[in-house]
Amino acid sequence: MSSTKRIILVTGANTGIGYDTALFLARDDSNNHVIVGARNEERGLEALKKLQDLNLKGTLSFQKLDVTSDESIFAAVKELEAKFDKLDVLVNNAGIVIPEPLTRAAMRETFEVNVYGPVILTDALAPLLKKSNDPRIINVSSGLGSIGLRLDATNQYYNSTSNAYRMSKAALNMASANMKYDYRENKFKVWSYCPGFVITDLKMGGAERGEASRKTRSEMGAESSETSAQGILDIVNGKRDGEVDLFVQRYGKTWPW
Numbered sequence: 001m002s003s004t005k006r007i008i009l010v011t012g013a014n015t016g017i018g019y020d021t022a023l024f025l026a027r028d029d030s031n032n033h034v035i036v037g038a039r040n041e042e043r044g045l046e047a048l049k050k051l052q053d054l055n056l057k058g059t060l061s062f063q064k065l066d067v068t069s070d071e072s073i074f075a076a077v078k079e080l081e082a083k084f085d086k087l088d089v090l091v092n093n094a095g096i097v098i099p100e101p102l103t104r105a106a107m108r109e110t111f112e113v114n115v116y117g118p119v120i121l122t123d124a125l126a127p128l129l130k131k132s133n134d135p136r137i138i139n140v141s142s143g144l145g146s147i148g149l150r151l152d153a154t155n156q157y158y159n160s161t162s163n164a165y166r167m168s169k170a171a172l173n174m175a176s177a178n179m180k181y182d183y184r185e186n187k188f189k190v191w192s193y194c195p196g197f198v199i200t201d202l203k204m205g206g207a208e209r210g211e212a213s214r215k216t217r218s219e220m221g222a223e224s225s226e227t228s229a230q231g232i233l234d235i236v237n238g239k240r241d242g243e244v245d246l247f248v249q250r251y252g253k254t255w256p257w
């Protein structure tokens, strides 16, 4: 594809924040080409069709991508390299929550998706990102990953547990800092971004992932995941460029690392 377009890959874009992000980016600018990443082909193609049916200004395509599998990551990167001559924006959005008990298996599974996946994918995509004039990486983190906030009893999420998730997002924040360092000579801009407490399928406490978690989130006052997508759009469009070394959230706010 001609490199005059801004090429953007969003992982975990078949639902939730990833889906809304793909929607906002494709709706915003006819120059945007959004690649809808999803681990499940059926769910991914269904999301792609839903987006294409909206006749948005930008263009869209699908990429099968399971961030826990190196085989899937390397196959996807190969396909992307064949289709595109650069990548301008990578949104590492795919993520999971596994609540307590804090078993080795739960921690391992959480880190596979939330940490190892984005790190290995970013590394594999770096050659394509280096071909962009303005490479941007957005790592979708969480305020629950802030070490600075963990012992702040005034924070509204002080009593939230999900410690495997908290640790994984703290590790992802360090990965963001490492990416800034590793690609400093290539002028990569990297953000850790907290999308806020929003209504998605993401597992919430004892509720099953999906509709039950949406209901619990809604009852607890979570906002629409479109607000998260707007925050990502702002970053892509350069509105948070002055905060590239900070841990940013929506509405122009930041969290302590």
Ligand SMILES: NC(=O)c1ccc[n+]([C@@H]2O[C@H](COP(=O)([O-])OP(=O)(O)OC[C@H]3O[C@@H](n4cnc5c(N)ncnc54)[C@H](OP(=O)(O)O)[C@@H]3O)[C@@H](O)[C@H]2O)c1
Pocket (backbone or CB within 6 Å): 011, 012, 013, 014, 015, 016, 017, 018, 038, 039, 040, 043, 065, 066, 067, 068, 092, 093, 094, 095, 096, 113, 140, 141, 142, 143, 194, 195, 196, 197, 198, 199, 200, 201, 202, 203, 222
């Ligand atoms: N919702 C919130 O309040 C909130 C708050 C802070 C941070 N976040 C973060 O926001 C991001 C998006 O979460 P969400 O709330 O939109 O949750 P969601 O609705 O559950 O969506 C998660 C997405 O990640 C995908 N995914 C899971 N494992 C994957 C894998 N191995 N490879 C590729 N994709 C995978 C899911 O695909 P399937 O549908 O196929 O499972 C889905 O597309 C996550 O990183 C989450 O930690 C969310």
